[in-house]
Amino acid sequence: xxxxxxxxxxxxxxxxxxxxxxxxxxxxxxxxxxxxxxxxxxxxxxxxxxxxxxxxxxxxxxxxxxxxxxxxxxxxxxxxxxxxxxxxxxxxxxxxxxxxxxxxxxxxxxxxxxxxxxxxxxxxxxxxxxxxxxxxxxxxxxxxxxxxxxxxxxxxxxxxxxxxxxxxxxxxxxxxxxxxxxxxxxxxxxxxxxxxxxxxxxxxxxxxxxxxxxxxxxxxxxxxxxxxxxxxxxxxxxxxxxxxxxxxxxxxxxxxxxxxxxxxxxxxxxxxxxxxxxxxxxxxxxxxxxxxxxxxxxxxxxxxxxxxxxxxxxxxxx
Amino acid sequence: xxxxxxxxxxxxxxxxxxxxxxxxxxxxxxxxxxxxxxxxxxxxxxxxxxxxxxxxxxxxxxxxxxxxxxxxxxxxxxxxxxxxxxxxxxxxxxxxxxxxxxxxxxxxxxxxxxxxxxxxxxxxxxxxxxxxxxxxxxxxxxxxxxxxxxxxxxxxxxxxxxxxxxxxxxxxxxxxxxxxxxxxxxxxxxxxxxxxxxxxxxxxxxxxxxxxxxxxxxxxxxxxxxxxxxxxxxxxxxxxxxxxxxxxxxxxxxxxxxxxxxxxxxxxxxxxxxxxxxxxxxxxxxxxxxxxxxxxxxxxxxxxxxxxxxxxxxxxxx
Numbered sequence: 001x002x003x004x005x006x007x008x009x010x011x012x013x014x015x016x017x018x019x020x021x022x023x024x025x026x027x028x029x030x031x032x033x034x035x036x037x038x039x040x041x042x043x044x045x046x047x048x049x050x051x052x053x054x055x056x057x058x059x060x061x062x063x064x065x066x067x068x069x070x071x072x073x074x075x076x077x078x079x080x081x082x083x084x085x086x087x088x089x090x091x092x093x094x095x096x097x098x099x100x101x102x103x104x105x106x107x108x109x110x111x112x113x114x115x116x117x118x119x120x121x122x123x124x125x126x127x128x129x130x131x132x133x134x135x136x137x138x139x140x141x142x143x144x145x146x147x148x149x150x151x152x153x154x155x156x157x158x159x160x161x162x163x164x165x166x167x168x169x170x171x172x173x174x175x176x177x178x179x180x181x182x183x184x185x186x187x188x189x190x191x192x193x194x195x196x197x198x199x200x201x202x203x204x205x206x207x208x209x210x211x212x213x214x215x216x217x218x219x220x221x222x223x224x225x226x227x228x229x230x231x232x233x234x235x236x237x238x239x240x241x242x243x244x245x246x247x248x249x250x251x252x253x254x255x256x257x258x259x260x261x262x263x264x265x266x267x268x269x270x271x272x273x274x275x276x277x278x279x280x281x282x283x284x285x286x287x288x289x290x291x292x293x294x295x296x297x298x299x300x301x302x303x304x305x306x307x308x309x310x311x312x313x314x315x316x317x318x
Numbered sequence: 319x320x321x322x323x324x325x326x327x328x329x330x331x332x333x334x335x336x337x338x339x340x341x342x343x344x345x346x347x348x349x350x351x352x353x354x355x356x357x358x359x360x361x362x363x364x365x366x367x368x369x370x371x372x373x374x375x376x377x378x379x380x381x382x383x384x385x386x387x388x389x390x391x392x393x394x395x396x397x398x399x400x401x402x403x404x405x406x407x408x409x410x411x412x413x414x415x416x417x418x419x420x421x422x423x424x425x426x427x428x429x430x431x432x433x434x435x436x437x438x439x440x441x442x443x444x445x446x447x448x449x450x451x452x453x454x455x456x457x458x459x460x461x462x463x464x465x466x467x468x469x470x471x472x473x474x475x476x477x478x479x480x481x482x483x484x485x486x487x488x489x490x491x492x493x494x495x496x497x498x499x500x501x502x503x504x505x506x507x508x509x510x511x512x513x514x515x516x517x518x519x520x521x522x523x524x525x526x527x528x529x530x531x532x533x534x535x536x537x538x539x540x541x542x543x544x545x546x547x548x549x550x551x552x553x554x555x556x557x558x559x560x561x562x563x564x565x566x567x568x569x570x571x572x573x574x575x576x577x578x579x580x581x582x583x584x585x586x587x588x589x590x591x592x593x594x595x596x597x598x599x600x601x602x603x604x605x606x607x608x609x610x611x612x613x614x615x616x617x618x619x620x621x622x623x624x625x626x627x628x629x630x631x632x633x634x635x636x
Contacts, residue, residue: 022357023461026541028394028526029361029452031459034352039340042435043347044449046405048442076346087364087405087447117360120447124366129405129438129447131362134347141349143341208346223344 006093006121010102011086016115020082030117032083034135041134041141043073049126059097061187063104066130069210071112072191072260074134076208078142078200081112081193083133086119091126112193140200142264147205147224151265151291156192156283159213160249161185161238163256168244178240185238189260194283199264202274206264212255217263218297218311229298230254230289230309255312265291324411324439328420329404334433338400348435350401352453359452359459361391367444377415379505381422384448387528389430390509390578392452394526396460396518399430399511401451404437409444430511458518460582465523465542469583469609474510474601477531478567479503479556481574486562496558503556507578512601517582520592524582530573535581536615536629547616548572548607548627573630583609 012025022031034040047066049055067084074081086105090098109116114132165182168174174182191208199206205224207216213235221228237253245252264285266274278285289300297309330343340349352358365384367373385402392399404423408416427434432450483500486492492500509526517524523542525534531553539546555571563570584592596603607618615627 022459027462028391028524029359029397029450029459031395031454032358032360034358036354040350040352040358041347042350042401042403042449042451044403044405044436044438044447046407046438046440046447048407048440051440051442073346077349079347083360085360085362085449087362087449089364089366089445118362120362120364122364122366122369122445124364124369124445125443127407127440127442127445129362129364129449131360131403131405131447131449132347133360136349141340141347144345206346 006098010098011116011119014102014106014109014116017113018082018115021115021117024115024117032117037138038135039138039141041074041077041079041136042131043070044129044131045070045073046127046129055126057187059101060104063101064108065187065189066128067105067108068189068191068260070130070132071193072189072208072210074132075191075193075196076142076206076262077134077136078140078196078206079134079136080196081114081132081134083115083117084109085117085131087129088119089122089124089127091124136200142200142203142206144205144207144220145223147220147226147265147291148267149226149291149293151204151267152271152287153217153228153230153263153265153289153291154285155209155213155236155261155263155288156195156285157261158236158238159209159259159261160241160252160256162189162258163252164238164241164244166258174244182240186258189258191260192262194281195262195278198274198277202270202277203264203266206262209259209261209263210257212257212312213263214254214297214309214311220263220265221295221297227292227295227297228289229292229300229306231300233302234286234288236286324416328416329434329437332420332424332427332434335431336400336433339433339435342433342435350435355456356453357456357459359392359395359397359454360449361388362447362449363388363391364445364447373444375505377418378422381419382426382506384446385423385426386507386509386578388448388450389511390507390526390528392450393509393511393514394460394524394580395452395454396458396514396524397452397454398514399432399450399452401433401435402427403435403449405447406437407440407442407445409442454518460518460521460524462523462525462538463541465538465544465583465609466585467544467609467611469522469585470589470605471535471546471548471581471583471607471609472603473527473531473554473579473581473606474513474603475579476554476556477527477577477579478559478570478574480507480576481570482556482559482562492562500558504576507576509578510580512599513580513596516592516595520588520595521582521584524580527577527579527581528575530575530630531581532572532615532627532629538581538583539613539615545610545613545615546607547610547618547624549618551620552604552606554604
């Protein structure tokens with residue numbers, strides 16, 4: 001089986017229901033339509049074996065994770081995901097692996113009605129780059145740079161679960177049910193596309209938490225030229241962290257990456273409307289701090305003291 | 319220097335003149351505008367060390383080649399390139415390498431007025447995936463699947479130069495001037511964006527020759543459900559092939575990849591207008607065969623005999 005049969009067998013057959021794909025896989029480029037009044041959002045992420053995933057993982061999970069990590073970038077803009085290209089580099093043609101991978105791709109793309117519109121397959125060390133395309137109504141995409149002093153800072157869910165899963169990969173004394181629950185957080189993060197319509201209406205700035213809360217909030221602060229104070233007691237820590245790492249639970253929540261919840265800021269006058277809209281959908285979010293004029297990150301401890309907060313997060317080259 | 323300083327120092331600083339970029343690098347996704355009446359074209363290509371380039375090459379050349387290979391896919395659609403994402407995987411932070419790479423990126427993007435709108439940097443074996451975005455007026459993008467029996471087959475330039483460069487990489491008995499000329503073909507292919515306006519007006523089907531003429535023409539035939547006959551004496555073989563490989567010059571031109579000229583088909587009633595438009599721009603192209611109803615590829619030899627043509631081209635997994 002050569003590269004072309006491979007594309008045909010495993011990837012060209014992934015169906016989609018999108019009328020905005022004029023044509024997709026099988027030409028030099030895909031051809032797409034953007035409706036009037038919409039802007040295009042583009043983001044790409046690479047996943048490398050032994051850096052972002054382990055080769056021993058089920059290829060189904062690797063595909064799902066790769067898609068969700070990319071979809072999360074569109075969620076952070078308040079957008080809707082539409083199309084994906086996949087560049088897959090493989091050390092060998094392992095049909096069983098490809099079968100599982102394409103099934104994971106199929107299931108995760110179908111879930112969000114995303115069309116696979118093209119890609120490339122090459123031989124080399126296992127890695128993949130996905131480029132996701134989304135749309136948002138003109139002028140509504142959420143930026144990192146739009147936070148304003150006085151904004152309340154929110155996160156969309158519990159933090160630290162994925163980092164706990166990584167820390168516990170080789171630990172033996174974990175309850176099997178807990179391990180499965182944590183691996184689900186790590187392998188199948190749920191990008192917060194559901195919050196998009198409310199955030200792009202009411203929020204100022206947003207980012208997805210891929211590198212860790214402190215690092216990602218710091219991106220918002222740097223791009224917006226503001227500072228922030230986090231209320232440590234308000235940070236929603238994944239419950240299993242308290243069970244297994246009670247003494248440094250907050251560290252997991254502050255610097256653990258890979259959760260793909262959203263961190264966003266809201267002006268006081270929009271807070272009530274945002275919370276009501278979110279609640280009406282059966283969703284929730286957690287107020288964790290304030291955007292301030294003074295640059296830098298600070299933390300308000302349970303005893304009321306305010307201390308500087310060290311920015312820790314995943315770095316590829318340090 | 320961590321990942322973020324790296325992005326800022328080498329990539330965020332690449333300027334562009336495009337008003338359709340609402341915002342680019344520095345957020346979770348880039349935000350872009352497509353004018354009414356235009357369709358979006360998307361293509362991606364991965365380049366892996368020791369497969370598509372040698373690690374010892376100047377990083378300037380690697381960047382140029384990576385961009386041009388991607389631009390060529392937009393040329394094959396008759397489109398105009400606009401925006402690029404770059405996912406770069408590096409084994410280490412080598413600032414000298416990055417400096418040369420970003421200079422090559424800058425120069426090749428500026429040449430076509432392409433904006434770098436985003437990307438990802440990860441640590442791992444040296445490779446890069448570029449996703450190129452282009453535009454074409456609605457309904458004009460050239461497809462592989464639109465060739466019709468009776469169409470004349472053309473190529474846009476001399477073939478086999480890049481393959482000759484690869485074959486001669488380690489050969490000692492090459493004239494230095496010739497070697498430089500061939501390496502230029504291999505390292506700095508010139509995507510045929512210049513032909514776009516004429517091809518999307520007058521041509522039926524098109525493809526860029528990345529895998530070799532016979533393999534790429536075969537893609538057109540398969541997608542269009544037609545066959546083709548090539549007139550071997552008409553195929554424009556790079557002159558240095560005759561000098562160094564006179565006995566199998568045609569093999570280089572038929573199965574050598576990496577030239578990035580275009581192969582396209584034209585209905586007889588549009589041939590004269592196409593040739594006149596192209597000539598008025600000081601450009602040229604070469605008639606090399608006919609699209610036929612009978613499936614498969616054939617070659618008309620100089621003695622007039624018609625023989626089956628074997629499809630040979632670069633395959634990643636065979």
